[in-house]
Amino acid sequence: MSTKNKDKIIESVPQKGFFGHPKGLSTLFFTEFWERFSYYGMRAILLYYMYYEISKGGLGMDEATAASIMAIYGSLVYMSGIIGGWVADRLLGTTKTVFYGGILIMFGHIVLSLPGSITALFISMGLIIIGTGLLKPNVSTVVGELYSDKDPRRDSGFSIFYMGINLGAFLSPLIVGTVGQKYNFHLGFSLAAIGMFLGLIVFVLTKKKNLGLAGTYVPNPLTKEERKSVFAKIGIGAFMIVILGAITIPTGFLTIDRFTLLVSILGIVIPTLYFIFMYRSPKTTEVERSRLIAYIPLFIASIIFWAVQEQGSIILATYADKRTQLHFAGLEIQSSWFQSLNPLFIIFLAPVFAWIWVKMGKRQPTTTQKFAFGLLFAGLSFLVMIIPAYVNGTETLVNPLWLVLSFFLVVLGELCLSPVGLSTTTKLAPAAFSAQTMSLWFLSSASAQAINAQIVRLYSPETEIVYFGVIGAVSVILGVILFMISPIMKRYMNGIH
Ligand code: GLU
Ligand code: ASP
Numbered sequence: 001m002s003t004k005n006k007d008k009i010i011e012s013v014p015q016k017g018f019f020g021h022p023k024g025l026s027t028l029f030f031t032e033f034w035e036r037f038s039y040y041g042m043r044a045i046l047l048y049y050m051y052y053e054i055s056k057g058g059l060g061m062d063e064a065t066a067a068s069i070m071a072i073y074g075s076l077v078y079m080s081g082i083i084g085g086w087v088a089d090r091l092l093g094t095t096k097t098v099f100y101g102g103i104l105i106m107f108g109h110i111v112l113s114l115p116g117s118i119t120a121l122f123i124s125m126g127l128i129i130i131g132t133g134l135l136k137p138n139v140s141t142v143v144g145e146l147y148s149d150k151d152p153r154r155d156s157g158f159s160i161f162y163m164g165i166n167l168g169a170f171l172s173p174l175i176v177g178t179v180g181q182k183y184n185f186h187l188g189f190s191l192a193a194i195g196m197f198l199g200l201i202v203f204v205l206t207k208k209k210n211l212g213l214a215g216t217y218v219p220n221p222l223t224k225e226e227r228k229s230v231f232a233k234i235g236i237g238a239f240m241i242v243i244l245g246a247i248t249i250p251t252g253f254l255t256i257d258r259f260t261l262l263v264s265i266l267g268i269v270i271p272t273l274y275f276i277f278m279y280r281s282p283k284t285t286e287v288e289r290s291r292l293i294a295y296i297p298l299f300i301a302s303i304i305f306w307a308v309q310e311q312g313s314i315i316l317a318t319y320a321d322k323r324t325q326l327h328f329a330g331l332e333i334q335s336s337w338f339q340s341l342n343p344l345f346i347i348f349l350a351p352v353f354a355w356i357w358v359k360m361g362k363r364q365p366t367t368t369q370k371f372a373f374g375l376l377f378a379g380l381s382f383l384v385m386i387i388p389a390y391v392n393g394t395e396t397l398v399n400p401l402w403l404v405l406s407f408f409l410v411v412l413g414e415l416c417l418s419p420v421g422l423s424t425t426t427k428l429a430p431a432a433f434s435a436q437t438m439s440l441w442f443l444s445s446a447s448a449q450a451i452n453a454q455i456v457r458l459y460s461p462e463t464e465i466v467y468f469g470v471i472g473a474v475s476v477i478l479g480v481i482l483f484m485i486s487p488i489m490k491r492y493m494n495g496i497h
């Protein structure tokens with residue numbers, strides 16, 4: 001975007017009105033709060049909905065398949081960010097894209113709120129995958145547009161926004177989860193739909209006044225000729241997918257397992273191609289090439305980290321349901337509530353971490369070392385889960401505090417890695433690709449979950465010790481290696497810390 005347009009946007013945004021931040025931040029905060037409320041609320045009960053018996057209101061799937069579906073679903077939700085970035089950049093601009101995304105998400109939850117079958121589940125997933133791809137990366141991009149490049153409030157603006165995400169993620173398992181598990185899954189999903197509806201209302205009613213021109217520009221619009229050819233290609237592509245589906249699904253060729261494998265492969269292939277493309281592009285300079293090389297280990301670390309973190313809603317959720325004492329200290333605990341622990345710890349600890357980094361000033365760990373800590377804590381969060389099975393076997397139910405400890409440890413890692421992740425991506429990606437950095441960063445979560453789709457099916461109480469042990473150890477070992485290579489990384493990063 002030209003500097004002139006940037007200046008115009010900043011002028012159009014009321015620069016005060018939300019905790020000393022531009023007023024538009026409140027619009028984005030609450031929109032994303034409700035979107036995450038709907039997403040994480042839905043995910044807190046989706047796994048159980050899939051594998052609970054039909055007599056208990058579920059779909060009666062087998063557990064390994066349900067776990068894999070959770071992972072590919074998560075993967076596609078982040079992969080589709082690439083589409084969202086493209087639509088905003090070339091067709092609609094960010095705010096319109098966010099709006100359409102919200103509508104699709106809401107309908108996705110509505111489909112699940114009606115009693116239905118596995119087909120309804122897949123339709124809902126399709127809507128939420130595309131909808132989130134349109135909404136999530138773009139709503140974060142608009143946050144950046146509210147501030148001038150030199151505005152010192154910029155980073156804290158992102159931190160406030162991050163609180164909105166986690167506040168939504170914290171409340172929804174308690175609300176959607178309780179209603180979904182205690183009363184009826186569909187009623188739970190309808191609360192998720194209502195959440196997204198409220199998010200849309202906030203967005204539509206306040207965007208004109210609060211966001212000004214932010215997100216209204218189409219940075220790199222398609223020309224008339226390009227439009228024709230692109231739409232023709234999209235049309236042909238969509239047609240081919242429908243035909244392929246129509247042939248492969250009824251004939252039984254496209255099974256869930258094969259589809260899962262396909263997504264897992266895409267999860268590796270897409271980022272690899274992306275890196276090759278950026279590396280070889282004539283627009284990438286020599287210095288940028290070296291930075292790109294340095295970004296690869298960080299990207300891999302991020303994949304491993306998110307693979308462990310995201311298993312919180314799959315493997316640890318299964319553990320909460322099957323292996324944990326849910327009558328504890330006089331309380332009747334719902335297994336979905338454990339999903340609130342991660343965001344709860346984030347809300348309390350994010351300011352503490354920010355304070356620690358400021359206090360440490362120049363002595364704070366480098367970005368590479370922070371990523372290494374991320375891996376160490378993620379690994380530890382799995383390694384501690386060996387202990388209950390090791391001490392008591394897998395026949396007796398486990399004290400819920402073990403899960404609390406595990407979620408706590410992973411959050412320590414998340415706070416080392418996640419807040420710096422996006423900014424590091426922005427700094428290390430070549431300037432010609434800066435518009436796509438949001439999608440690039442989310443791609444690490446997509447790949448993580450694409451890999452998870454294969455791994456999570458290996459978990460069962462019988463394999464528990466080996467499962468937590470191997471994944472935990474791999475993560476710790478990679479963390480140590482990353483720590484050791486951090487001086488070399490510094491050289492390749494060419495002045496970026
Ligand atoms: N949990 C965060 C969110 O939902 C981070 C997502 C990610 O990068 O995987 O926004
Ligand atoms: N901590 C995650 C994020 O920042 C939320 C979650 O996993 O519940 O949004």
